[in-house]
Amino acid sequence: MLQALRQPRWLITALVVGLLAAVFVRLGFWQLDRLEERRQQNLIGEERVAAAPVDLASLLEDVDGDLASTEYRRVSVEGVFDVAEEVLIRSQVELGQAGFHVITPISSDEHWSVLVNRGWVPLSMDQPPVAAGAPPGEVEVEGWIHLSQTKPALGPEDPPGELSVFNRVDIDRIAEQTAYPLAPVYMVLVGEESDDLPIPVDLPDFEEQGPHLAYAIQWFGFAVVGLVGFFFLLRRKGPSHRVNRDIPRG
Numbered sequence: 627m628l629q630a631l632r633q634p635r636w637l638i639t640a641l642v643v644g645l646l647a648a649v650f651v652r653l654g655f656w657q658l659d660r661l662e663e664r665r666q667q668n669l670i671g672e673e674r675v676a677a678a679p680v681d682l683a684s685l686l687e688d689v690d691g692d693l694a695s696t697e698y699r700r701v702s703v704e705g706v707f708d709v710a711e712e713v714l715i716r717s718q719v720e721l722g723q724a725g726f727h728v729i730t731p732i733s734s735d736e737h738w739s740v741l742v743n744r745g746w747v748p749l750s751m752d753q754p755p756v757a758a759g760a761p762p763g764e765v766e767v768e769g770w771i772h773l774s775q776t777k778p779a780l781g782p783e784d785p786p787g788e789l790s791v792f793n794r795v796d797i798d799r800i801a802e803q804t805a806y807p808l809a810p811v812y813m814v815l816v817g818e819e820s821d822d823l824p825i826p827v828d829l830p831d832f833e834e835q836g837p838h839l840a841y842a843i844q845w846f847g848f849a850v851v852g853l854v855g856f857f858f859l860l861r862r863k864g865p866s867h868r869v870n871r872d873i874p875r876g
Contacts, residue, residue, distance in 0.1 A: 639856070640856065643852055643853065643856045644853075646849075646852055647849040647852050647853050648849075650845045650846070650848040650849035650852070651845070651846065651849050653845040654841075654842045654843075654844075654845035654846040654849070655842070657838045657839070657841040657842035657845060658838070658839075658842045660836075660838045661835060661836070661838035661839055661842065664835050664836050664838060665835060668832040668833070668834075668835070669832075670698075671697075671698045671830060671832045672832045674697070674698040674699045674700065674770075675698050675700060675770055675829060675830070675832075676700075677699070677700050678700065679700040679701055679702040679768050680699070680700070680701055680702070681701070681702060681703075682701040682702065682703050682740060682771075682809065682813070683703075683734065685699060685701060686809065686810070686811070693773060693810055693811055694773070696771045696773075696811055697771055697772065697773050697811075698770050698771060698772075698830060699770065699771045700768065700769075700770055700816075701768070701769065701770070701771055701813060702766055702767065702768045703732055703734060703740055703742075703766070703767055703769075703813065704734060704764065704765070704766045705732040705733045705734040705739070705764070705765070706732065706733050706763065706764055706765070707730050707731070707732050707733075707742070707760035707761065707762075707765065708730070708731045708732070708733050708739065709730060709754075709755040709759060709760055710755070711730070711731045711739075711803075711804050711805075712728065712729065712730045712731075712754035712755045712756070712760075713729050713754055713789065713790055713791065713792055713800060714726040714727065714728060714729070714747075714751075714752070714754055714756075714790060714791045714792070715727040715729060715743075715791075715792055715793070715794065715795055716791050716792070716793060717793070718746055720746040720825055723748060723749075724748075724749055725746050725747055725748045725749050725751075726746070726747055726749070726751065726752070726756075726791070727743050727744075727745065727746055727747075727795075727824075727827065728743070728744045728745060728746075728747055728754070728756055728758070728824050729741050729742065729743055729744070729792075729795060729800070729812070730742050730744050730755075730760050731804065731808065732765075732767065733806065737806065737807075738806060738807045738808065738809060739804070739806055739807070739808055739809070740808065740809040740811070740812060740813055741795065741797060741800065741808060741809070741812035741813070742767060742769065742812065742813045742814075742815055743769075743772070743795070743812065743813065743814040743815060743827055744758075744760060744815050744824050745758075745815060745817065745823070745824030745825050745826045745827055746823075746824055746825045746826075746827065747823050747824045747825075748823075751823075752791070753790060754790050756823075756824070757823075758822070758823035758824045767813070767815060768815075768816050769813035769814050769815045769816050770813070770814050770816065770829070770830075771811045771812075771813060771814075772795070772811065772812055772813070772814050773811055774795065774796060774797040774798065774810065774811065774812070775794040775795045775796055776794075776796065777793075777794065777796070781793065781794070784796065784799055788803045789803070795812055797809075797810060797811070797812060814827050815827070816829075
């Protein structure tokens, strides 16, 4: 084997295999780092959702623009639902059925409103305000904060103009057709399990850790397969032997 490595062709191959193995190992550790980040995010999310609710307006004032620190925080808002400004979010699934999420602004005394995801309704309720109406009059609601949603690279674009159905809860886009300022985050209503519409959205799944561990094992596996495969290839190559044969003399 060592004799084979003295040949330029095999030496270059060994360097390439070693470099690729090092890259695969580095990618494996990168995925483990991402797994640890995900676990920390899950822990933070669990703590925020489990905490006692705080007033949304006060929270936004305290964080001074650091909206990421508010995600999943439990909050409460007092105000009146404005069903005239209600919109729907398409492509939402509940119990295997397609439908919409109902987004209804609630107006507070601070002369601003916050969008509230009241829950899921079936496809038959395709025109807001939906039959599963918001409670009338002054109410106090509790929920958890979600950040404004942005269009993914391959996601559909909401067309210009006034719409009743959107692809996502893009607060800036929805604010283009509201008569008052909107809070920079929206609320997802917390409710008891019920067959009544709208059906409350499930709390985030903080047990889900993503595919990072599987990807890490995959990258480490590539490194092992490459190194072991090259080792056995060298063994098959083995040392070259010169065979001496006596040439018969006539």
